[in-house]
Amino acid sequence: MTSSDSTNQEETPQPEKHSKQITNDDLYRRSTQFRFWSFTEQRLKDLKRSTNEKGAANLKERISQLDPSIPEVSEIWEKDLVKPLTVEEEVKIVEYYARKAQGLANYFKLPTQSRATAISFFRKFFLVNSCIQFHPQYIMYTCLFLAAKSDNHFIGIKEFSKAIPKTTPESILQYEFQILQSLKFALLCHHPYKPLYGFFLDFQVEMKNNIQSDKLAELYDHARDKVSEALFSDVSFLFTPSQIALAAYYELNPELVTSYLSKKFSQLSTINEDEQLKPSPNIQTKLVDNLKHCIELSHASFDPEIEEVTQISRKVHYCIDPMKLVKKMQKQKAVS
Amino acid sequence: MTISYTKEKKVGEGTYAVVYLGKQLPSERNIAVKEIKVGTFKDGVDMSAIREVKYLQELKHQNVIELVDVFDEEGNINLVLEFLPMDLEIIIKDTSLLFQPGDVKSWMLMTLRGLHHCHRNFILHRDLKPNNLLISPDGELKIADFGLARSLSQPNERLTSNVVTRWYRAPELLFGARHYTEVIDVWAVGIIFAELMLRTPYLPGKDDADQLTVTFQALGTPTDKTWPGVSTLPLYKSLHVYPEPSRAELLNRFGAASEEALNLMIAMTRMDPNKRCSTEEALTCKYFTEYPPPTKPINLPMKTQKKRESEEDYESNKR
Numbered sequence: 001m002t003s004s005d006s007t008n009q010e011e012t013p014q015p016e017k018h019s020k021q022i023t024n025d026d027l028y029r030r031s032t033q034f035r036f037w038s039f040t041e042q043r044l045k046d047l048k049r050s051t052n053e054k055g056a057a058n059l060k061e062r063i064s065q066l067d068p069s070i071p072e073v074s075e076i077w078e079k080d081l082v083k084p085l086t087v088e089e090e091v092k093i094v095e096y097y098a099r100k101a102q103g104l105a106n107y108f109k110l111p112t113q114s115r116a117t118a119i120s121f122f123r124k125f126f127l128v129n130s131c132i133q134f135h136p137q138y139i140m141y142t143c144l145f146l147a148a149k150s151d152n153h154f155i156g157i158k159e160f161s162k163a164i165p166k167t168t169p170e171s172i173l174q175y176e177f178q179i180l181q182s183l184k185f186a187l188l189c190h191h192p193y194k195p196l197y198g199f200f201l202d203f204q205v206e207m208k209n210n211i212q213s214d215k216l217a218e219l220y221d222h223a224r225d226k227v228s229e230a231l232f233s234d235v236s237f238l239f240t241p242s243q244i245a246l247a248a249y250y251e252l253n254p255e256l257v258t259s260y261l262s263k264k265f266s267q268l269s270t271i272n273e274d275e276q277l278k279p280s281p282n283i284q285t286k287l288v289d290n291l292k293h294c295i296e297l298s299h300a301s302f303d304p305e306i307e308e309v310t311q312i313s314r315k316v317h318y319c320i321d322p323m324k325l326v327k328k329m330q331k332q333k334a335v336s
Numbered sequence: 337m338t339i340s341y342t343k344e345k346k347v348g349e350g351t352y353a354v355v356y357l358g359k360q361l362p363s364e365r366n367i368a369v370k371e372i373k374v375g376t377f378k379d380g381v382d383m384s385a386i387r388e389v390k391y392l393q394e395l396k397h398q399n400v401i402e403l404v405d406v407f408d409e410e411g412n413i414n415l416v417l418e419f420l421p422m423d424l425e426i427i428i429k430d431t432s433l434l435f436q437p438g439d440v441k442s443w444m445l446m447t448l449r450g451l452h453h454c455h456r457n458f459i460l461h462r463d464l465k466p467n468n469l470l471i472s473p474d475g476e477l478k479i480a481d482f483g484l485a486r487s488l489s490q491p492n493e494r495l496t497s498n499v500v501t502r503w504y505r506a507p508e509l510l511f512g513a514r515h516y517t518e519v520i521d522v523w524a525v526g527i528i529f530a531e532l533m534l535r536t537p538y539l540p541g542k543d544d545a546d547q548l549t550v551t552f553q554a555l556g557t558p559t560d561k562t563w564p565g566v567s568t569l570p571l572y573k574s575l576h577v578y579p580e581p582s583r584a585e586l587l588n589r590f591g592a593a594s595e596e597a598l599n600l601m602i603a604m605t606r607m608d609p610n611k612r613c614s615t616e617e618a619l620t621c622k623y624f625t626e627y628p629p630p631t632k633p634i635n636l637p638m639k640t641q642k643k644r645e646s647e648e649d650y651e652s653n654k655r
Binding site: 022113 | 378379380381383386389390391393394396406408411413456457486487490
């Protein structure tokens, strides 16, 4: 596994090792969530920027193809009236509709997991596609429909569309394949809710002398809210589900998590006979630093105001179809 | 360089898909294309296709069919899968083939390895049968058809018991259980194990009611004593209580089975799901380490005639 291993083998030929155990971490690293949808902070930032640039370039091309014989079109060209969204505007409008998705999921009584999947599909779509080309409102509907279907909580398209004003089955289904493709056909999402529950169970065993059971139940409920709120930040692209879950507990009760970790790590170093499997001495400090960073980033969500979103949304409409602005300008001229 | 796919020959048609053999270009690799009929489903991309894509994307393993690619053609979704010309059902039915004990062991080993990989990723297959165990040209067995698969459920979720082809359906499913775990797949593998030794389906029920009778005649009727709580399952009615078969009877039934082979089969086909073995327990049992060793995949019996046919096809394609 390590480089020292391979050099060792070069010197003294050894029989192939068959005893290598696949750990849960190995399995997670093979998941599409890790392979396709986990990034470093810098990579994530670059990706958002390049997606926005691609959207802007696409807009420029579409504007240049407008009919120059229309006077309003040259006015748009001269005064640069259809401006692309900035990265920050994209982030805001995506978050606004991600929160809308949550409300709609609750309306359809979808379980927590499927609701989280819908939000995840939606946010992934806009990591690789720009709001300059797709209005997040419509993509959000399709993501929710697809997430329900993919997570065994199928809602018929007629019923689904009927519940949402100004949609038709076709208007929702038309984006389905594009979303699948944008997701790289990776539909299985690992959310922090399962590890959150797992830690809750393990706390009951390991921490029964540190916290009363009713307090622990309360802690679990609050941590669940933290995890749900973190769905709107970037942490799911940057940390593993168990890190996000543990960070939620740490934020609410750092003393409990600290003593829990000390206990777990000391258990690990006594049960493992294999030196290589023993945790390194500074691992706990490293993990806690990681949790603190995760907490910090989980708060970096906006919950933007409706007025601001309305403005951005108008911009999106013109970006998607610049002729809308042309028509609006013509109408205004006709009136005056 | 763009990768494209050809569909050369239609080889099968199901309710939701048409399967073609074809090639990946420019690599010339043989592949199968599963074209999902979208038009016939009014709710968008079909649920089975969604499941198949969802789970195969996560499962890269030597004994699980590989999902090579997915593409869209005139609004139809196409799954590009590894080319696997044979399945275990065809091989079992070909009476001209003789199975050695090492052959059966090899197929069991490959099936359980693939299934273990599914289960350790918390994925239930829910439709294991010889027909869904495909064989590659070099004899490797691969689990296929994930159209019914799902993730292991949460304790509070209600599942449908209407899964798995009838003959391979575990007793908890026959009783209509709304919650079950990955050992429903282990049961199916146990029944396939029996079929490999008998060369004929082990529990071929004619309908759902008959399946209960056939299953319990062969393996004994479970009661609250042997399986605590069984009588609380929805479809458990006053059943004729057949006795559990004695070991001597089972040895007689499976004349070719070694003691260890029989132990494994008994462990995989325990009525009470809580007592049935896991894939890990199955894979580490003595049967797999005792003599004879599992046959190397390349040396396993293959249906010769079919093989010749496809070779001819291949030749004629080249011409």
